[in-house]
Amino acid sequence: MLKIGLTGGIASGKSVVASRLAELGAVLVDADALARKVVEPGTPGLARLVEAFGADMLDAGGRLDRARLGAVVFGNPTQLAALNGIVHPLVREAAASIIATAPDGAIVVQDIPLLVETGQGSKFHLVLVVDAPDDVRIARMLEHRGMTRAESASRMAAQAARTDRLAAADVVLDNAGSLDALLAQVNGLWADRLVPFAANLRRGVRAARTGTAVLSVPQADWPAQAARLGSRILAAAPDDILGVDHIGSTAVPGLAAKDVIDLQVTVSDLDAADRIAPALAAAGFPAVPGAGFDTPKPADPDPAQWQKRFHANADPGRAVNVHLRPAGSSGWRYALLFRDWLRNDPQAAALYEDHKRALTEQFAGTKGTHAYAEAKEPWFTDVAWPRMDGWAARTGWQPPSYPVSNDQVDT
Known part of the structure; x- marks a missing residue:
């Protein structure tokens, strides 16, 4: 219900x-x-x-x-x-x-x-x-x-x-x-x-998404929305979820983005992710079949380090991507590092926004957003990775340690 x-x-x-x-x-x-x-x-x-x-x-x-x-x-x-x-x-x-x-x-x-x-x-x-x-x-x-x-x-x-x-x-x-x-x-x-x-x-299905990739002006309430959504996810499976982080472009202040909230749900392993899938579906975030891998990056070419489970919104009024990744995996680390690099390096954020704007113009007449998303992938590997890896080395950046308090949602 x-x-x-x-x-x-x-x-x-x-x-x-x-x-x-x-x-x-x-x-x-x-x-x-x-x-x-x-x-x-x-x-x-x-x-x-x-x-x-x-x-x-x-x-x-x-x-x-x-x-x-x-x-x-x-x-x-x-x-x-x-x-x-x-x-x-x-x-x-x-x-x-x-x-x-x-x-x-x-x-x-x-x-x-x-x-x-x-x-x-x-x-x-x-x-x-x-x-x-x-x-x-x-x-x-x-x-x-x-x-x-x-x-x-x-x-x-x-x-x-x-x-x-x-x-x-x-x-x-x-x-x-x-x-x-x-x-x-x-x-x-x-x-x-x-x-x-x-x-x-x-x-038990996600809400339909129509239209092409369109960048929205930055919205001040994206973090607050992410926090509310994250609280519901935590409440759905408090014993198996180690933490929820707001990731992606909407987590970077001032960055234009598609109006989609991306959340990373940290679990101990993929067995835990599969175990809580029914609870997440009941909470409004059903699993999306066939979306269980991120593209490996130079950080770690092992495909097993880039496995995840992917859920999305049943609510037609708020698009949400929910990425369930094991704590410490390469995909989990990359998502957090990418966000923090963009938050702390205005030139990096501007570079990424320029890349996205060019792609939205390129695929403006294309139905859906799949082609747009696929076209972004080489940039993450060839441009973003060496820069963000260098930034992490210079600053001593480290991802959060888990387990964390189950009432913590990082926005």
Whole structure:
């Protein structure tokens, strides 16, 4: 199944998006609704809240007085943490029960207000953030929720900063405008990305790539995207993955590149790579058959040192190449050295960009990118290798040592 995390600050319009996704066919798991359910009268959750905050948190009918509890916890980090420590585990347990009954191939949307605050992003294939400027959200709370400006500010301060939510987003849905504009974004996302993503996951295939090799201007958020993707890969097989590195042109600041994120997944050996292939496929990165070798370079002519496993994106909205290579192999070392050489030698980066631009012009009328990629290979051997090898010798460059902490993603 395709797992989507949906979040947004208070009064951002997240509930509208959740409802529309459910209308389109998603299985909706509403964390707010579950948070109410797990503290209904007679539940262990309500008993624990009374124990922590006192019986005066109940109304005359024995139900939780949310307004009273809110007045106690919002603006008080210690009390808010105590509340979250009780409710969040219960909500997650209830959500897991719903997800377990979802049909195969379903698109499951978990509406989680505190997704960013609780660090759950790597659990999902995509994180959707509904966004609106702070002043717009305050105006909505004043008009539609009857809050004072101080109450609105307090509620917003209790959540992640807007910048932090945007940094966690794979998709941002802009709700600064009209309701129709927001719903049009949701409809397009569903048809163009979520439905085909779910279909690719079900079939275990990569998303189709069309068109020719086109260089994009450098994008400042490529490293952040790589970090999010790497975190999902690590979470898929934490016992077998030694580390994930952002490699290739998008890992070099200021370098024009095809808009494809390249990640190198370090494993102990190719048996480990084969063992985790199903887990990577389930996480959205299926194996690509017939792509198990890099071209040997003068660093080591032994073909066995250049074997790898190759996976790619099931998500049609973000092209990703995932190279699984054994730690210490020549192919693994070359990828890291090439990246670091380009990062540290502006003349080398400019030389490589000129070469790529010449090839994109040469193959502009060619369908696909295979011919472009093949034409680059001699440059890696004849031009790049002697220069980067010399740079490594002069600087004392060494690749990272593994094993590393499983929460480390080098961007």
